[in-house]
Amino acid sequence: MSYRIIICGFFCLMLQSAPEKKSFVRIDDQRGYRYIFTNSIPNHLHGSFPNRNNPNRISKIKRVYKVKSKPLVAKNTVPVAHYLFGVAINGIPFDPGTAEFWQRNRHSGWRYEALSGKINLGLDMNNAHVQPNGMYHYHGIPWQWLTKKVTTPDVTLVGYAADGFPIYALYGYKNNEISKMRSSYKIKKGMRKSGPRGYYDGTFVADYIYAANTGDLDECNGKFGVTPEYPQGTYHYYLTEDFPFVPRFFKGTPDFTFKKQKKGHRPQKSLSSQEKLLGKHFRHCRYCHELIRNNNLRIGRPPQWHKVPSAILQKIKTHAKNQQD
Structure with missing residues (x-):
């Protein structure tokens, strides 16, 4: 238990909760093809959601992920970017990227690294939290689940990447012995x-x-080699203790079922001048963010004001006007 706290430290200061709904995966x-049917509910203890730094509640979301049973290496590597990297054998997806950027500018090229320790995203003891749509997902090694699943160092299959290649955690074979795998990122x-x-310090992915x-x-x-499930050898990925934690590139071609689903926001040009001013105020207003979080609201980015109850919206408008005056 102690080493798990050291790893999670900054992220895991929250109560553990048992799953409120029954998990399903097949x-x-x-x-x-290999089909993974899931309702996206974790089958292990998880953090308390919503929480101060993650205002979203875990929801049952039925998904079917599809991967090739015998995947092929692509001509070029493919950035994970707009895809989920993969899915665990318990039905929970791996999604290493964050939506947070330096100065909230996604065109800046400076995306925050979720496990840097420099930004608090409300992650739990599984390096996981919840998307606005209710999807619980892993940003790194799911420690609580993994240590329940495996008690001694072993080459452990934990899931499948979107291109079909298997995913293992921490340990692999090296010189015919089980060794902890080291990433080649610095x-x-x-x-x-x-x-x-x-200074470059790991705060951002580009560091x-x-x-x-x-x-x-x-x-x-990842690397080519034998595993317990593939004695003849195959390419396979690893979740590692150090960056990239969860891989950021595919060796093969990802399946469309892992493509991140974008919600249909209205284009910026259709916003009224009042909505634009309100959005600008909201981006930098701690009081308004707390108001939304405390009422367990999910309003998206940019804010979809029609999802906010009129009484709360009026408070935000009044606060924005007072700050402007």
Whole structure:
């Protein structure tokens, strides 16, 4: 237990909760494909959601993920970007990326790293939290689930990537022995020349660089080799203690069932001038954010004001007007 607290430290200071709803997952192999049926409910203890830094509640979301039973390596690596990286054998997805950027500018190129310790996203003891749509998902090694599943170091299958290749956690075979796998990513040396400036320190994804042959794994945080499930050998990924934690590139071609679903927000040009001013105020107003969180509201980004009860919306409008005056 103690090492899990050290790893999670900054993120896990919240109560553990047993699943409120029953988890469901089924994995079927049919005609060259592997189908993972899930209701997206975790089958293990999880943090308390909503919480101060993650205002979303876990919801039952029925999904069917599809991957090739015998995946092929693609000509070029594919960034995870707009895909979920994969899905655990318990039906919970792996999603390493965050929606948070330096100065809230997603065009800046400076995306915050979820497990940097520099930003609090309300993650629990499984390095997980909840999307606005209610989807519980992992940003790193799901420690509570994994340590219940495996009590001694072992080569443990934990899921399948969107391209079909298997995902293992922490340990793999090296020189015919079970060893902890080391990633080949390092923090860059020196100072950032743009954006937030300052020294590279792992706060942002762009603070890291792939340094070939410095670890056990390639740019996709995987390697070719044998595993208990694939005695003839296969390409396979690893979840690691260090960056990238969850791989950021695919070795194969991801299936469309892992594509992140975008909600249909109205384009910015259709917003009224009042809505634009309200949105601008809301981005920087701690009082208004607390108001939304305390009422367990999910209003999206940019804010969809029609989802806010009139009494609360009026409070936000009044606060915005008072701040402007």
